[in-house]
Amino acid sequence: MNNTLRCITMVPTSVAIRQYRFVVMGNAGTIAEAASAGVDAVGVSQEASATGSLTAIPLGILDGTIQTIEAGAAISVAAAIVPIASDAQGRAITATTGHAILGYALQTAGGAGEAISFISTKPARASA
Helix, strand or coil: CCCCCCEEEECECCCCECCCCEEEECHHHCEEECCCCCCCCCEEECCCECCCCCCCEEEEECCCCEEEEEECCCECCCCCCEEEEECCCCCEEECCCCCEEEEEECCCECCCCCEEEEEEEEEEECCC
16 A cells, blocks of 8 residues: 555635645635535645635545544544544544545544544445
8 A cells, every 4th residue: 555645736715724624626626625524525635725815735635545634523443443524624523324434543533623644545435
């Protein structure tokens, strides 16, 4: 497995993007933070962007690499690797039925706001 993080640079929409958040495609080839829980994301923001910025930021591609993401809730990996999805703010949560699985947590998060490592994957739907 190639664990070298591959990034592309993309221009954010007029809304700020925080570092280590799942992002989705916006209008005209731009990116925005994921704003709905369980959506398909295209990558993880590697830097933050200011509101209204038209400066491109690096985007980690969801391609099997180990990346960093901000947790949106507690995630426990004590017994097994846990599939993760996006919450409504682009943060990682434990995937539930119907969510796009965007990767697998490698570290436990005690709560929202903690940065954790995960193995990124191409989105697939979680089932019961």
